[in-house]
Amino acid sequence: MTQRFIDNWNAATVAPLSASGGGVIEDLAPPERLAEITDLLGRDEFYMELTLAAVGGGVETAWEIVRVFGDGTLQRGVNSQPLDWPTGTRIAARFTAAAATAAATSPRGVVRVEENLLVVDEQGITWRWEPDSDTCTLQMQAFSFLDRPQRAYDTDIELDCSWAPQVLNIDVAGAWAFLLPDGATAERPEQSPYIVTLPGETTYRLRLRGSPWAATIEIVDIGQYYYP
Structure with missing residues (x-):
């Protein structure tokens, strides 16, 4: 919180x-x-x-x-x-x-948050996001590779799509790979932001890992987790 x-x-x-x-x-x-x-x-x-x-x-x-x-x-x-x-x-x-x-010991993580825009840097965070429309944007803050060459993404985001399907625009640099739940799609028209369409009526966990230039995003329906 x-x-x-x-x-x-x-x-x-x-x-x-x-x-x-x-x-x-x-x-x-x-x-x-x-x-x-x-x-x-x-x-x-x-x-x-x-x-x-x-x-x-x-x-x-x-x-x-x-x-x-x-x-x-x-x-x-x-x-x-x-x-x-x-x-x-x-x-x-x-x-x-x-x-x-x-404040002194926690990672910076979230740079900016609005109702339908979440901007994060490459430091580790966990964030629950509840957009108020069916289209939102996740933006990974750009930075100089020469300034911080050793840092990598270690970010978990819970995206609430419980009320409607969600179109998620992911604005990132480099080539990213996706693991998607059933019924979801991802495309990137002409090097524009990735467009990920997620079915509604659930909450998804987005796990972002890797370097800013070659990262993976694993999107999982939280309801699919098993708690023994």
């Missing part, structure tokens, strides 16, 4: 939060302030971390980190201890040490 951030957001809780009760997202802030958070979490794989703080004598004396998910659920006590919080408790969006460590 992907963490999102917002600058200088703070509010006061509008209902008490119990250490054992979990709570709901509506308890955290007035609707207009909460909307500033939820508007950034329009997809299930996004989340944001908010910090609850108790203040005594002008000094913060206790803390709890709460994770807010795109589906409106909460996770209490993230890298902290769940506590009881009264109505009016200070809550703010802060950049935590855990978030800083994750």
Whole structure:
């Protein structure tokens, strides 16, 4: 999942939060302030971390980190201890040490993502992609072979085609080989992007491997995996 951030957001809780009760997202802030958070979490794989703080004598004396998910659920006590919080408790969006460590150590992977465009580099990532139309584009970011000659693709993408067949335009350099599921086709008219047509009503896993100039894409119906 992907963490999102917002600058200088703070509010006061509008209902008490119990250490054992979990709570709901509506308890955290007035609707207009909460909307500033939820508007950034329009997809299930996004989340944001908010910090609850108790203040005594002008000094913060206790803390709890709460994770807010795109589906409106909460996770209490993230890298902290769940506590009881009264109505009016200070809550703010802060950049935590855990978030800083994750940002510093994770691969760059995704360069750009839009509803129907996913741009990735050659570093290893795993990404779930849910385009909102029946045509989308996967673009592998171009780079100089002289700059990074040793890097190779190591990328897994879950492409949700559960609602309709999907035409996937794959914009890459070099010659790529495909392993396709039943009913899928791939073509490349006159060195333009590859055009892969996938049957709908399922989710596919795309496994990209190899060098940018000679890679393979294995596309598998996730429903075909066997879990003994």
